Amino acid sequence: MRRGELLAVVGENGAGKSSLMNVLYGLYQPDSGVLSLDGQPVRFKSPRDAIARGIGMVHQHFMLVPTLSVAENVVLGREPTRNGLLDLERAVQEVSATCARFGFQLEPRARVDTLSVGSQQKVEIVKALHRGAQVLILDEPTAVLTPQESDELARVMRGLVAQGHTVVLISHKLKEVLGVADRIAVMRRGRCVAEVRAADTTAEQLAALMVGEGQRAPATTSPPAVSQAPGESLLNVRGLQATGDNGRPALRGVDLEVRAGEIVGIAGVDGNGQRELAEVLTGLRPLTSGSGALLGGPLSGLTPAQARTRGVGHIPEDRLHRAVVKALSVEENVALGRHTRPPFAKGPWIDFKGRRERTRELTVAYDVRPPDPEVALRALSGGNQQKVVVARELDARPRLLVVVQPTRGLDVGAVAQVHAKLREARDQGTGVLLVSLDLEEVLALSDRVYVFFEGRVTGHFLRHEFDERELGRRMLGTTEPGHA
Template sequence: MKADLPPRNSPAAPPALHMAGIHKRFGAVQANADVSLTVARATVHGIVGENGAGKSTLMSILYGFYTADSGSIEVFGEPAYIRNASDAIARGIGMVHQHFMLVDTLTALDNVMLGAEPDALLHKAEAMVRPRLAALMKSTGLLVDLDALVADLPVGDRQRLEILKALYRGAKILILDEPTAVLTPQETEQLFGVLSLLREQGTTILLITHKLKEVLRLCDRVTVMRGGRVVHEAAIAETSVEQLAEAMVGRKVNMGRQGDAASQAGPVLMQARGLVVQDALKVTRLQDVDITLRGGEIVGIAGVSGNGQSELLEVLSGLLAPSAGELRVGEQAFTAARWLDPRTARHLGVAHVPEDRHARAMVMSFGAWESAVLGYEALPEFSRQGWMRHGNMRSATAQMMDRFDVRPQNTRLQSAKFSGGNQQKLVLARELGQAPKVLLVGQPTRGVDIGAIEFIYGRLRALRDAGCAVLVVSSELDEVLALADRVIVMNQGRISGELPIKACTEARIGMLMVGERVAEAG
């Protein structure tokens, strides 16, 4: 059902959304305290804050997942009593979650119709919905293969499908929760183009994100939350990344480089030569890759996602054996026929923080204390004659949580119930806790708030300064430039260039990302 709206350009038109005096408590935790928010029609309004700041709770109240303890909501000037998601949809509110709410075994078309079928007979419903969706896709640029199974769609298409599903249900206010957290740079560009078009067409967009540069680029206004309260609000033209970051954490934040590159790299701790990887379809993912990691140095891998970075991390960590190539870790050598495995890697002092913490770094149904010892449960500290020492594991986890400021400091809390930033800090605490000689890190701050990013950067630099060789793979070029002493750029499974940090510019790295040659640094 579509919400009836006043004329868009009417000077008396009320705002799209007005929330006043919102309070919400969960037990002893005051998630929202006297929160007020006004969002103008046909604008993009950013909502930023650290994990636990209350922004997701506020949006969950707006979408009907929670009911406020007190306060009021007006949607397009009309009082709104939103008890559930159906009430929100009826008011013209749609939400796209960070973790998509799609059924993988159904087609894109079926997912759009699910719960909103216009006819009890499926073939009739599809015949009615398909032309409406085709027109919607044409007008918005949200192009998706409607007959493809969701499981076969790339991430960017899944997100477009979620937005399409909300618009099909009549959304005039669209809530996007961390929409670029899992997107490639190209997919992010496409999304921004779609959102700009939707704004021009009259859709109001609420953008929840940690990426402040994206807020400045896309939003018209921004609201900052901290500790369950609104602490700052401004027009985008009147603020900056530095001001927003300081408002988010309550102090000045340094996200850029700190000092010069490492003065002199140490001994070679890991070296690979001639790495070749072919996938199950015989497509070459790595082609003749050489890489050397030295103690006391951070090496950053830059490149558009999907150009071999993930495979390189998996090969170096022992998760994937190459088709060809050699590897030396310390004094131990490996060949493609007898490759490194993860257990041996840990024994040799190689730690790995995977790109996908949910799939590779944690078991989401485990308690924090169980995820905090994964891969290290056989250590004498945690095991005796085959029996796990649970008390020692929980005690060690409590110490990790204290050192890495993991919140809440509840060792028994299910891993899935921690925020993304706190999950990442727990994984880092586990891997750094064994004083590795080599640390391989994939997407170190994906989905992590700005305060946690600063903390993680500090830990990686401290590990480098202690003599560790650190390899960082990141799709965020700013992150690579902030951390690395040396930058390697990958394109189509090959190393297209290597530059010392002093010779790096966004333009030079961008050229290498697309396979163009650049002049050697002097």
């Protein structure tokens, strides 16, 4: 990258954008390769080194203390002192000076939690500049901003570049990247596959570069085409809306259907409402609007217990948080959620014998190692923990199985096994809703795919219509919403 330019780094999730920036900022150490700054090879052992060399980073999630003022946040870590005491007056003056120099309008005495998200981001930028950053890295800066705030940020970035700073913008929003960047580097699977001048390219070309030209082989062999027609409708939602954890709408009117005996994939870049969809379907998140039928009952007001009773299985994304209790034993985790029914219970009592026998059968069938029902789950490797989850959910013979990122962090063998089990369930008549950020996984397993972008369905593809480039464009919202 050159001084005084705005470089954008784009790529799919998991392409390595954030890892690369974390190396630049000293959070990660490179395994090999050389980092050069102003022609000098450098090695950052920690962000402290990177800051000292004039590199600043604005994280996607702000690192601010909400109850402190703007000035206090900016000087945090290098506070001006007088006689060993904090000199807040000088802090305010210094911060005002920095704001004035770069044209930011911020009230140094305002408490950070009273500011809008866009202003908080400016505080982060001022914080980096105040420490003398010459190179500023912004990781997905517009993910949390309104369109107006995004435009404002674009002006701020251009202004910094005009003053001789270098800005690195990480994003997967192609339109805004094209509008603001000088050069664009495209990353795919940990490599920089292309570097283009923003003026010489289009969103279409970038999307093709990001997704790849479809030359890669699927990770696992394609499933046999389902000969029989899909079965009864298990899930049918219309106009589904729900709010995300940040209080903003995460689902903005989703229509979709899942039938018995099919795997329906949800493709999309992280944070476009897929997670919230899975939570609504399993009763973990209330829907705010829309209607739906789920296994013969209404979707609104669904509780996790009702979802289970109706026959919804759930393999959640966040295994340790949602799927298992790692301080409990393997057999107790196998019973979790089904502990009120045989063979796990006899009346109000736990059926120790039944639970032990069923757990033994499952540890053999799913090759859980060690095959010891009594050992605490935390003693198992991540892959084996996931096998326990998959075994439990499939053993309950769900009619609808909601699966989120089922193979994240698993090794190749475990991935193949999980995929085989999902297909087996499908062939036995279970409807599977598969949410994955790994497009290859979605395409390898699914009979149909819905593409999600910003809480809406922007594409629907049948298996024979799969086209990675078209899917990729829809995942990035570069075409108007509509059905293929």
